[in-house]
Amino acid sequence: MPQRLSIRSWLLEISLAALAMLLGLFFVANAVSESDGAPIAAEAVAAVVSFTGLVLFRRRHPVALTLFLLPIGILLGMPMGATPVALFAVALHRPARFPITLAALHATATAVIYGLVLGLTPEYYESVAFLVLLHVSLVAVAMVIRAQRQLVASWADRVRQAEEGQRLRIEQARHAEREQIAREMHDVLAHRISLLAVHAGALSVRRDAADDERQAADVVRQCAHDALEDLRTLLGMLRTPAIDRPLPTLGDVPALVEQTREAGAEVSLSLTGADDESGEVPDQTGRHAYRVIQEALTNALKHAPGSPVRVNVDVRYLVGMSVHVANDLGWHHPDATRSARTGAGASASALPGEGEGGGGLRGAGGLRGAGGLRGAGGLRGAGGLRGAGGLPGAGADGLRGAAPSAALVGAIPGAGAGLAGLRERVQLAGGDLEHGPTPDGEFDVKAWLPWQT
Numbered sequence: 001m002p003q004r005l006s007i008r009s010w011l012l013e014i015s016l017a018a019l020a021m022l023l024g025l026f027f028v029a030n031a032v033s034e035s036d037g038a039p040i041a042a043e044a045v046a047a048v049v050s051f052t053g054l055v056l057f058r059r060r061h062p063v064a065l066t067l068f069l070l071p072i073g074i075l076l077g078m079p080m081g082a083t084p085v086a087l088f089a090v091a092l093h094r095p096a097r098f099p100i101t102l103a104a105l106h107a108t109a110t111a112v113i114y115g116l117v118l119g120l121t122p123e124y125y126e127s128v129a130f131l132v133l134l135h136v137s138l139v140a141v142a143m144v145i146r147a148q149r150q151l152v153a154s155w156a157d158r159v160r161q162a163e164e165g166q167r168l169r170i171e172q173a174r175h176a177e178r179e180q181i182a183r184e185m186h187d188v189l190a191h192r193i194s195l196l197a198v199h200a201g202a203l204s205v206r207r208d209a210a211d212d213e214r215q216a217a218d219v220v221r222q223c224a225h226d227a228l229e230d231l232r233t234l235l236g237m238l239r240t241p242a243i244d245r246p247l248p249t250l251g252d253v254p255a256l257v258e259q260t261r262e263a264g265a266e267v268s269l270s271l272t273g274a275d276d277e278s279g280e281v282p283d284q285t286g287r288h289a290y291r292v293i294q295e296a297l298t299n300a301l302k303h304a305p306g307s308p309v310r311v312n313v314d315v316r317y318l319v320g321m322s323v324h325v326a327n328d329l330g331w332h333h334p335d336a337t338r339s340a341r342t343g344a345g346a347s348a349s350a351l352p353g354e355g356e357g358g359g360g361l362r363g364a365g366g367l368r369g370a371g372g373l374r375g376a377g378g379l380r381g382a383g384g385l386r387g388a389g390g391l392p393g394a395g396a397d398g399l400r401g402a403a404p405s406a407a408l409v410g411a412i413p414g415a416g417a418g419l420a421g422l423r424e425r426v427q428l429a430g431g432d433l434e435h436g437p438t439p440d441g442e443f444d445v446k447a448w449l450p451w452q453t
Contacts, residue, residue, distance in 0.1 A: 009059075016085055017054035021047060024081025043078050050082035062089035063098055070106050074113055084138055091142030099142065103135040157264075157305060182238040190231055197224035250286030250313070250321075253293055257311060260297045266308040267297065273315035281315060282452045288429050289313060289323050289449060295422050296325035296445040304329060304443070316451075320431070323447040329437060422447070 091099035
């Protein structure tokens with residue numbers, strides 16, 4: 001939908017059109033003084049058409065407007081004044097090939113027609129020289145202004161990206177701190193409260209204990225149980241919201257590409273071999289492919305903004321999946337033969353940030369029966385301790401993989417942590433990864449992921 005112009009923009013359009021009409025009047029007056037001008041009625045109609053065209057179409061359709069004005073501007077004076085304004089708009093709002101082509105076309109046609117009319121006289125050469133100088137000046141000045149605007153826009157975009165990156169780093173740091181607090185609270189408090197509940201439950205079932213001692217032990221046990229419930233709620237509040245989201249798969253790649261397009265990138269997606277079998281691609285394999293594409297698109301946006309990106313995914317049913325992401329670097333890299341390659345034989349390390357649980361104490365001390373007291377007075381949780389703090393969800397892996405990966409936290413500044421995380425992910429999956437610049441001036445990320453069942 002075309003953007004509505006403000007009052008200031010309309011005033012600018014009218015002012016430029018009026019300036020073009022004044023320039024056209026100069027050409028008409030010059031032609032009338034030499035008694036070779038067109039009829040006044042034709043010039044008046046041309047003036048109205050030129051003025052209206054400049055006001056309505058100079059900004060939105062400058063190429064079409066210029067093509068319309070070029071032929072009649074050679075024959076009539078009023079459109080001749082509007083043509084430079086339209087040509088300037090083309091150079092200001094369109095790539096360089098458009099104004100250069102139109103200027104060369106107009107100058108050539110005008111020179112040929114003037115040569116046929118005036119002959120090869122000194123006046124003809126003066127007119128041609130003026131015409132060429134006018135076109136070169138208009139196009140050059142407009143292209144300089146366009147380049148300056150693009151530079152300012154790129155600076156603003158970099159500032160926006162830097163602010164967004166800073167916001168993400170702060171958010172990731174806060175999440176990491178919350179996860180650390182939750183983990184420490186579980187490891188220390190949940191374990192100690194669980195032991196307190198166990199001992200209180202054991203005391204309440206002792207035969208030689210007095211009634212008031214049993215009653216006090218029951219109160220302690222119940223308080224410990226309530227404290228564990230409160231702790232579970234508190235740990236849930238400290239959890240990172242993102243870990244409750246469903247993990248992405250191959251079917252989420254089109255949405256990822258669309259999000260990248262909305263961020264201003266030109267991304268093309270080719271997904272082959274999965275038309276009838278995308279639903280059968282193992283989730284883990286699809287998740288690895290999604291992360292590879294996500295990191296590659298992020299790097300392309302960060303390091304080569306505005307460059308087109310091509311994403312190719314080739315699924316070979318029951319064999320594996322190849323992922324290829326390429327973006328233009330904008331410069332030629334003659335020594336781009338070295339690339340980082342990893343394989344299944346490389347040393348594996350824990351895959352960060354997978355979010356599927358790991359490294360946690362599912363039940364703070366593993367007291368699933370409160371020290372074997374299941375029958376000693378019904379302590380299947382003397383305090384409701386389904387695993388002593390058996391807070392399925394209150395434990396360090398009640399935070400089921402809650403700790404954000406160091407790779408994700410460190411990937412924002414662009415220090416190579418993202419590609420390092422991909423390397424670990426791909427080699428753990430038994431595949432291989434290749435990335436680096438190519439002699440063609442592109443940056444390629446290629447991954448092969450075996451079929452995982």
